Amino acid sequence: MAELLIKNGVVFDPINGVKGEKMDICIRDGKIVESLHDEHGARVIDASGCVVMPGGVDAHAHIAGGKVNAGRLLRPEDGRRGLEPKRGVCKPCTGYSVPNTWATGYRYAKMGYTFVMEPAMPPLTARHTHEELVDTPIIDKAALPLIDNNWMTLQYVRDENYEMLSAYVAWMIRATRGYGIKIVNPGGTEAWGFAKNCGLDDPVPHWDVTPADIIRALAHANERYEMPHSIHVHGNMLGHPGNYETTLRTFDVVKGISASMQRQTMHTTHIQFFCYGGTSWKDFESKADEIAKYVNENEHITIDLGSIILGDTTTMTADGPMEYTLYRLTGRKWTNHDVELETGAGIVPFLYSSRNPVHSVQWTIGLELALLIKNPWKVVLSTDHPNAGPFIGYPILISMLMSKKRRDEVMKEVHPAVFDRSSLASIDRELDFHEIAIITRASAAKILGLHNHGKGHLGVGADADVAIYGISHEESDAGAVQRAFLNAKYTIKCGEIVVKDGEIVATPEGRTFYVEPECEESLMNEVMKDIERLFKEYYTVSLSNYPVQDVYTPHPYVIKAPMSG
């Protein structure tokens, strides 16, 4: 394979401690290498005056699966936005908040992103999710199966049979070709089957367990293996005023559990939706400071932002009761979905309006969190695509985080409630390119455990995923920053140039990453008896038709997770 040399760029590679140094990057056979064999034969990219970073890593974006597709069906009007005809190497694109798979791949690549985690895969629809992931070009991806509202999980948690739970989790991750454990409104989604919801310490209807029990048990199960990622938690009471106390207590649930790898024990996702004070929408306020304080003082928690992009979007989550609340609030259309024994989902279109005091305060919270949490390694930039806004809005967030001036300008345009109910106006911190490189790639890779598998950095041996942004490392103009991060000058994926001057020039197929936890055989045999019984008695599919086969992961990257010693 041809060699590639990226010359004279200013490199930000936080995992390797490279902080804005002018250096060359050598690429061969899809990997970063020390030096080239043949410097004259290599293709050279002159990155003078450009910022060079590892390919972006998104830890949380709903890009594929039954829920996303239901969103596309529910919102034909969204399909009209972002229409692009077939052109060059690109297939036709549609959609803004729920783009088609091709648009998803192209737009991420144009922003310099090369890895995306689909964070909510109902196990029963794992095939659908993988099919869409395969159809998403360029980027590498993985998916987290929803394991928390599953009847088997609830049963083992109730019986305090954590060994069997860990074996079950291992089987489920393997059967779905998943990457780790996703938890969404533990207990609440099950309760929603009976038109109820659950607080952190409320018993789940018909099961003598609480959401806190579920989270704790699954964290233990996760740490029995050398899983690259911790449990990935969307807690209880998302989007309810006053929920920040629940959030803080959720953080405490896993305190003291030791991680099997060098990482957090809980990743709490789109935390913006969990930072709300007040008792109703009338006295709603930001409690981002409280959440940031906890994260600053504790090492076992990492977060992603779920920051709001003002404008129209589609909310979709396995948190069925929350979506119903949202539907009642907006009066717009709603769809709800139940996945037998396992989980469910709801979808509602939503407009985050700058004239609305609540939405405006919500908008400040994501930014507050990113700026108040001192250690950027605990933070990942996200919009919980498409819940708080489409991923295509990341460059807007980056420009705001880098420019106090930009934030002040926008604060003048949104509802004045932001000055009383949020601390954003008083925060002067501006992130630099190094910190942006952390929250958009390095921290995400580390939190997902992907840095050990060649993602999120440019060290020798890493995947040659490189983003080159046409902007000076000294640039401070927010508009220029936003433009540069929206359309990378070059994106290189596994050594191949996929974006040049903001245009897609090649569309290789990305890989699917999945984890194989290695459970001892005797325990697995025992858990299989329970699984067989469950399928016989309850499931509408037979067990032999359940696990995802090889054909759904044509470009696999398998990570083995042995039992932790």
Place this chain on the structure above:
Amino acid sequence: MRQIVFKLRDGALRSGAAEVPVDVSPLTPDKLFGEGEDEIKSTKVWWGNRQENVERIFEVSVSGDASGAEEVKVVFEGELRKVKRIGYEMSAGEIVAEGSVGMHCGARMRGGRITVNGSADCWAGCEMHGGTLIIEGDAGDNLCACYRGETTGMTGGTVVVKGNAGECIAQYMAGGEITVRGNADMLAGLDMKGGKIVIEGDAVMPGANMSGGEIIVKGKVIDMMPSFKYEETVTIDGEEYKKYRGDFAIGEKKAKGTLLIRS
């Protein structure tokens, strides 16, 4: 004044046994007023899934000059039933279609005037914001509605249908005025928020889900929505109308639509 005539060539839309529609949205006064004859002839239009030169499909003749779109008259001739998106997004000038036209005629139009000397297929005047659309024959379903999933349809302009209109006309209408000289099929003014519809013939279930605006029915109302409340009898132009408010099915506070039915 400039006149541009597009005469559909016989059989030009035929592909095997099928007749494939052509999308003429690039052929509006806005886009053509400054173009030379050759440029007009080589304008690309979508024919099915492929782009073709206008000249392959239409005989083009151009006369006169114009300094702006408002001085241009575009005429379509021939069998136009598979010619769609006539006058799409146009803002000025005039288009005349000599015959019945395909879908989406006058959709998203902002100004100017379109006259259809025949009938118009579904989605005519969709999401129209201004201008005038005259249909001498019948109009299909979803006249002046919005596209699927949107929540705002026609916001301005004037539409006159001299024949009958199809189902769900003016869905989510927010402004402007529509006159149907004949009958309107089911659910005229569905989800209507504003504007005015005059139906001179009969209407079936008009005004369902309406939260604003006005619907006047001069003929019979068939299957009147039960969620409308009679208020009073009013006199308009010397004729008596029963005035109803609705649609209470969406809640009492939101039910601000007016339905007037000639007694």
